[in-house]
Amino acid sequence: MTGIEDYTRQYGLVDKIDAFGYLDYLAANPDAPRKHGKVVLVTADTPLKASRGEGKTTTTIAMIDALRERGIDAAAVLRQPSMGITAAGSKGGASGGGKALLTHPEIVDWGLCGEMGAIEAAQNLLVSFAEKAIDDGLLDTVLVPRVSEVPSRSLRQIAVDRGKGNVPERVVLTPTCELMQIVVLSRSMDEIAERVSKMVAGTKDGKAVTFGEFIDLWRITGILTDAVKPAKTETVNGSPVYVHGGPFANVSLGIPTLVSVDLACALHDVVIVEAGYGADAGAQKWLDIACREFGAQWPAAAIVVTRASTWRDDPALSWRYPFHVQRLEGLGIPTFPLINLWEGEDDQVPALEQTAAELGFRKPVIGNLFRDGGDALAPQLDDFVAAVTGEEETDVPASHRGEPLVDNVKWVASHAYGVPAERVIEKAGFAESLADARRLCESAGIALDDLALVAVKSPATMTDNDAAPADDRTVTLKKVEVHAGAGVVHVNLTTSLTTPMPKIV
Amino acid sequence: MTGIEDYTRQYGLVDKIDAFGYLDYLAANPDAPRKHGKVVLVTADTPLKASRGEGKTTTTIAMIDALRERGIDAAAVLRQPSMGITAAGSKGGASGGGKALLTHPEIVDWGLCGEMGAIEAAQNLLVSFAEKAIDDGLLDTVLVPRVSEVPSRSLRQIAVDRGKGNVPERVVLTPTCELMQIVVLSRSMDEIAERVSKMVAGTKDGKAVTFGEFIDLWRITGILTDAVKPAKTETVNGSPVYVHGGPFANVSLGIPTLVSVDLACALHDVVIVEAGYGADAGAQKWLDIACREFGAQWPAAAIVVTRASTWRDDPALSWRYPFHVQRLEGLGIPTFPLINLWEGEDDQVPALEQTAAELGFRKPVIGNLFRDGGDALAPQLDDFVAAVTGEEETDVPASHRGEPLVDNVKWVASHAYGVPAERVIEKAGFAESLADARRLCESAGIALDDLALVAVKSPATMTDNDAAPADDRTVTLKKVEVHAGAGVVHVNLTTSLTTPMPKIV
Numbered sequence A, B: 001m002t003g004i005e006d007y008t009r010q011y012g013l014v015d016k017i018d019a020f021g022y023l024d025y026l027a028a029n030p031d032a033p034r035k036h037g038k039v040v041l042v043t044a045d046t047p048l049k050a051s052r053g054e055g056k057t058t059t060t061i062a063m064i065d066a067l068r069e070r071g072i073d074a075a076a077v078l079r080q081p082s083m084g085i086t087a088a089g090s091k092g093g094a095s096g097g098g099k100a101l102l103t104h105p106e107i108v109d110w111g112l113c114g115e116m117g118a119i120e121a122a123q124n125l126l127v128s129f130a131e132k133a134i135d136d137g138l139l140d141t142v143l144v145p146r147v148s149e150v151p152s153r154s155l156r157q158i159a160v161d162r163g164k165g166n167v168p169e170r171v172v173l174t175p176t177c178e179l180m181q182i183v184v185l186s187r188s189m190d191e192i193a194e195r196v197s198k199m200v201a202g203t204k205d206g207k208a209v210t211f212g213e214f215i216d217l218w219r220i221t222g223i224l225t226d227a228v229k230p231a232k233t234e235t236v237n238g239s240p241v242y243v244h245g246g247p248f249a250n251v252s253l254g255i256p257t258l259v260s261v262d263l264a265c266a267l268h269d270v271v272i273v274e275a276g277y278g279a280d281a282g283a284q285k286w287l288d289i290a291c292r293e294f295g296a297q298w299p300a301a302a303i304v305v306t307r308a309s310t311w312r313d314d315p316a317l318s319w320r321y322p323f324h325v326q327r328l329e330g331l332g333i334p335t336f337p338l339i340n341l342w343e344g345e346d347d348q349v350p351a352l353e354q355t356a357a358e359l360g361f362r363k364p365v366i367g368n369l370f371r372d373g374g375d376a377l378a379p380q381l382d383d384f385v386a387a388v389t390g391e392e393e394t395d396v397p398a399s400h401r402g403e404p405l406v407d408n409v410k411w412v413a414s415h416a417y418g419v420p421a422e423r424v425i426e427k428a429g430f431a432e433s434l435a436d437a438r439r440l441c442e443s444a445g446i447a448l449d450d451l452a453l454v455a456v457k458s459p460a461t462m463t464d465n466d467a468a469p470a471d472d473r474t475v476t477l478k479k480v481e482v483h484a485g486a487g488v489v490h491v492n493l494t495t496s497l498t499t500p501m502p503k504i505v
Helices: A019-028 A056-069 A083-088 A105-109 A115-135 A178-185 A189-198 A218-223 A258-267 A279-294 A308-312 A320-330 A346-358 A369-376 A382-389 A405-417 A430-443 B019-028 B056-069 B083-088 B105-109 B115-135 B178-185 B189-198 B218-223 B258-267 B279-294 B308-312 B320-330 B346-358 B369-376 B382-389 B405-417 B430-443
Strands: A008-011 A014-017 A038-044 A074-078 A146-148 A158-160 A167-169 A171-173 A200-204 A207-210 A231-234 A240-243 A270-274 A301-306 A335-340 A365-367 A424-426 A452-456 A475-483 A488-493 B008-011 B014-017 B038-044 B074-078 B146-148 B158-160 B167-169 B171-173 B200-204 B207-210 B231-234 B240-243 B270-274 B301-307 B335-340 B365-367 B424-426 B452-456 B475-483 B488-493
Touching: A008 B008, A019 A258, A038 A056, A038 A258, A038 A279, A038 A382, A056 A074, A056 A240, A056 A270, A056 A301, A056 A335, A056 A369, A074 A258, A083 B115, A083 B218, A105 A231, A115 A146, A115 A178, A115 A200, A115 A218, A115 B083, A115 B115, A178 A189, A189 A218, A200 A430, A207 A430, A218 B083, A240 A258, A258 A270, A279 A301, A279 A320, A279 A405, A279 A452, A301 A320, A301 A382, A320 A335, A335 A382, A346 A365, A365 A369, A405 A424, A405 A452, A405 A475, A405 A488, A430 A475, B019 B258, B038 B056, B038 B258, B038 B279, B038 B382, B056 B074, B056 B240, B056 B270, B056 B301, B056 B335, B056 B369, B074 B258, B105 B231, B115 B146, B115 B178, B115 B200, B115 B218, B178 B189, B189 B218, B200 B430, B207 B430, B240 B258, B258 B270, B279 B301, B279 B320, B279 B405, B279 B452, B301 B308, B301 B320, B301 B382, B320 B335, B335 B382, B346 B365, B365 B369, B405 B424, B405 B452, B405 B475, B405 B488, B430 B475
Parallel strands: A038 A270, A038 A301, A074 A240, A074 A270, A146 A171, A301 A335, A335 A365, A424 A475, A452 A488, B038 B270, B038 B301, B074 B240, B074 B270, B146 B171, B301 B335, B335 B365, B424 B475, B452 B488
Antiparallel strands: A008 A014, A014 A231, A158 A167, A158 B158, A200 A207, A231 A240, A475 A488, B008 B014, B014 B231, B158 B167, B200 B207, B231 B240, B475 B488
């Protein structure tokens, strides 16, 4: 009998799984055994700054250890951290900590099995092909950016062919590039090839030219052969963890690959999915892009992580955490506050519980997950387990496909950031950028408004000034960028950096 | 009992071997079983152009299949091809062809286990650290170049921080970078760390500043954890093949890692080592850098591959093949001409044998290796087997360490290219470049003349004009570049491109 082991290969200290192949097998064999796991989204309060995590990965790991301790077949799906950032020391690793840890955190933090490097090479090769197309008279302007896995502020704006063409270019971080988005959203290698063929390489006489018009797609899919396979590792307690896809939900998708979540759902009963930064970033992207537009599973529950200090000690920003919890509940998702205590904070539990009650939250799950791991959570999960083992199925809310882009942005500003449409402001140049994007799409034979919206923003803010009084908060629209292959359109908001190149510390 | 299997892990379709660990184990356990394999160098005629191989990899694979057919425990050590070049289509793969093939050529050709990507990320991270050092006032000029695995002519010269600093930089291909050289030459992770610490990051007030003065070395060695492990795969006939290190012996080392050859010699009786491009490139680097300066094994025999057409059909260049064969024989290395026939060339065998006899060669090995694989060779290898199973040990010729750099270049020009010292010409600017390099070394506390010479040149020529009459051939010295961490100094000759960025085809 065929099973998942036939699609699994050891890859050093982890396994890699041919998820495309296994899911194809399940589709072709309706009677083959499989599970129908429920997705639980782990998200967080908006962080006070980009480099300060609330503990989502630690929570995700502790949660599956706790659920398995209770006899539930739970697994986690994580995104691969950006090695450049980790190695540079701008941010800690993304593999948990203390007792809530992966067996080989160093593998996950330091490049895994070369997935990010392969995506980097493939997107950079596309840029080289676009340059060749200029030589061949097929293009006059390259639009697809080069990528780097290593952060460097000076790469944000570069000129290539210095001394001759002096062609201005920009370099984006590998996890944020269109090819990473394609890997995250595609459910087969054929879909990847199809999406790469629809990527806009650049323009000729103002009209979009796609890669499908002039490259051999096998040159790109060949590079991605292993990169499209989710990695499987485990926690120090033996709980299964899948790692696939890139970070940075503030400026890109920042969610695990859809295929890694589909795979985990076919193999386990509860699948904890980590989405990046605050609920306004990763969770918004999972719900409004992955679920509404790309067929991902609507979560059976959500966990919103915060620290005791984040939640209570900055009064001007303390509206954000309850806003996130109530927004997710309002969508019909049972939403559990989880407060990740640090050393010396155990005595705050009664006060935190009281605040949660005053805010009308479900009873919060509270624990020092670094110190105690899943043991701190297991006894507190009765309500959570009831929510995720129930039979109710929620319908996925309707797609926004076809709605005018600016209306779509206003909807996100209102629902995910709490800023009504009349306080969504267009910066000088935005209208022109929007018109350019619309023309580019028309020339490529696609409709801009059919693309899924990716809000690009700072990880630490939802509005132009989160500390302003509620009625004064605004969201400013800055520019539009089409990723036709991925099927998304970026709109830059608030204080976003188009290309985050964190300072090395 | 401990064995090689304890240092081997499956890595998808290949194995990866902790060669540093296994060789440490052998060193610490003198009674542990091991072999003392003889190294055989496979090299070639100078190719007519860079993109046209003579069939070295095909020969290497056919040779081990033939030797094993004869009951000899033979293995091959190959370099990993540059995926950027392979994927771009500028050059075929480097995993053999026809019946002389690896089981999974696609793995080797398309990024292997991410080794090149890891080295790229690590060297680019060094550049980012150097930029940070400029911010911190520790450096005023960055000397270490960024790298790319993907070829693009427009990256040869770039400006970063466009619109502000407009800092000129250059980008080199990953396989040619100093960090790749360090991986090729080092025999432990400690040696890698030590060599990275000695890399010149740049200068401050004209004085060299090394990375050891301001970075945490674990950030680099962490990235290289898996990249330093040789991959093991096999031919379609089951013969063992190790793959490790990068190509481009014309502009860098272009030899397999020393540790992969040491490993293979501890496990097999005959180890066929492939060195890149012609004998004037890869073989010259193996002999004069790896053996003379870095303790690699002097070859017990050499095979010089050519095609029937290369050898005979360009009269102006026909001096090169006999020159290579005779030079290697002159070094005391039993040297076997091997003529790799193409379809329709079988009837040329008698004429080729006669030409070889007239030139005083050993009896050539001749076969269509693509069509017939090792079967074409096995019956012809009596003399070869006698040479590599003999007891003679040749002393490695003396190191050139301490000799003035220009004398060293003249020695190479004379011995490896056939151009006497008086026809080695210094181009305008060379003397200044040499003086700069000498000053840089002095400020770093090292002696320029202690570094091993890497001749940087076109893969298709040895002199300024190989088609000129022998007495008119010259070699022009263009510039000097120090790689203090790798312990080498580059001297650019003839028509070399400092940074080869082949056109994508």
